[in-house]
Amino acid sequence: MAHLEHVNITVSNPKKTADMLVDLFGWHIRWEGAAKNAGHTVHVGSDDSYVAVYSGPDPAQTMPKQDASYHTRGGLNHLGVVVDDLDAVEAKVKKHGFTPHSHADYEPGRRFYFHDADGIEVEVVSYAAPI
Numbered sequence: 001m002a003h004l005e006h007v008n009i010t011v012s013n014p015k016k017t018a019d020m021l022v023d024l025f026g027w028h029i030r031w032e033g034a035a036k037n038a039g040h041t042v043h044v045g046s047d048d049s050y051v052a053v054y055s056g057p058d059p060a061q062t063m064p065k066q067d068a069s070y071h072t073r074g075g076l077n078h079l080g081v082v083v084d085d086l087d088a089v090e091a092k093v094k095k096h097g098f099t100p101h102s103h104a105d106y107e108p109g110r111r112f113y114f115h116d117a118d119g120i121e122v123e124v125v126s127y128a129a130p131i
Contacts, residue, residue: 006043008052009076011118017053018042020116024092025081051079078113078121086110086126093124 011017014032021027021044030050035041039056083089090100090112098114111125 004049006050006052008054009120011053011055014040014042014053014055018044020096021051024089025083078123080123080125083124083126084128086124089124
């Protein structure tokens with residue numbers, strides 16, 4: 001059975017984005033270094049999967065457009081991350097200054113979304129019973 005190893009997304013500041021993901025989800029930095037087109041990449045995740053956060057030599061060239069991915073063929077619509085404690089992660093999201101939205105309880109779980117500093121939408125979902 002195949003599994004997803006990683007996704008690679010363009011951000012304005014790979015280190016800042018990676019640090020945010022470490023704080024929110026308890027992940028770790030797997031690798032960091034020079035990347036394609038004189039850019040810089042940080043691989044952040046677990047031991048078996050990760051998000052590669054990349055920036056080219058001029059981060060200002062990649063300005064976000066709200067919801068542009070939903071209108072661009074091949075665009076990244078959102079990252080989905082499963083957590084055990086949805087409420088604890090939501091509190092951390094707020095501490096980072098992001099606004100959770102689109103909360104939903106559904107069978108079999110609960111979820112919310114937020115947009116990070118680069119406009120990337122993240123869905124946070126839990127299948128654990130609420131505490």
